[in-house]
Amino acid sequence: MKSEREVYRNRIELLQGTLDMLVLKTLQWGPQHGYGITQALRTRSGEVLQVETGSLYPALHRMERHKWIAAEWRVTEQNQRARFYRATAEGRRQLANDRSKWETMVAAIASILEA
Amino acid sequence: MKSEREVYRNRIELLQGTLDMLVLKTLQWGPQHGYGITQALRTRSGEVLQVETGSLYPALHRMERHKWIAAEWRVTEQNQRARFYRATAEGRRQLANDRSKWETMVAAIASILEA
DNA sequence: CAATGGATGTAGATTGTCTACCTATTCCTG
């Protein structure tokens, strides 16, 4: 009989803190709805970045509260109602900021790993 | 009057999940104690990677439980008692694994950011 | 003898992610 700790395997597939950046970047290619963002990230990354709905929707709501993105109900090409998001000016600033921090961090980690 | 949420700013400076990898890599350069690991990471990364003691020591204990590292009390050059860690064979396997996952993830994120 | 630096540690808050569900609609196929 396994302990709950062993049974419950919570694997963070996505590096914590990168989701907002990835969503903002995706919205730079034009307004997009949640489901579309997931697909775009998945296909464009060669199936590596798989965002769960339980991560994505809370993130979108969070970012909307922070006013990094703005939303509007529309209808997709598949004739389904969907909430389309676009990045605000503040969102674009946030993206630039996130990205610069991300690159600093990656470079720092590389300098350790390659030493 | 600010809300608690505004007052308490918890910034994750280190990308979640990378600490174990960084510690294991540091130990590849030879046995080292906690304080020394912190310093090594800080100086070798050009002051970018600042590991807090509240992150480091729990991580070391966790990794010891997982048998990725093994410890021994010794005395430093400064004549202070310290707990020296070394990577086990399993720890070296873990490092290789972490590193490969990390590189896959970084490449995937780069493919999004550079699109 | 006080201050500084070396060294280890814990408690509790916070956050973001994950798993596991649920709902609704449209379109296609047998």
Next chain:
DNA sequence: CAGGAATAGGTAGACAATCTACATCCATTG
């Protein structure tokens, strides 16, 4: 026309890793 797949949005609760803030002990130095 029933049923399933795909599209689309969502929530609740578990969990892990990090952070802040604090505490302790010892050795060296002024």
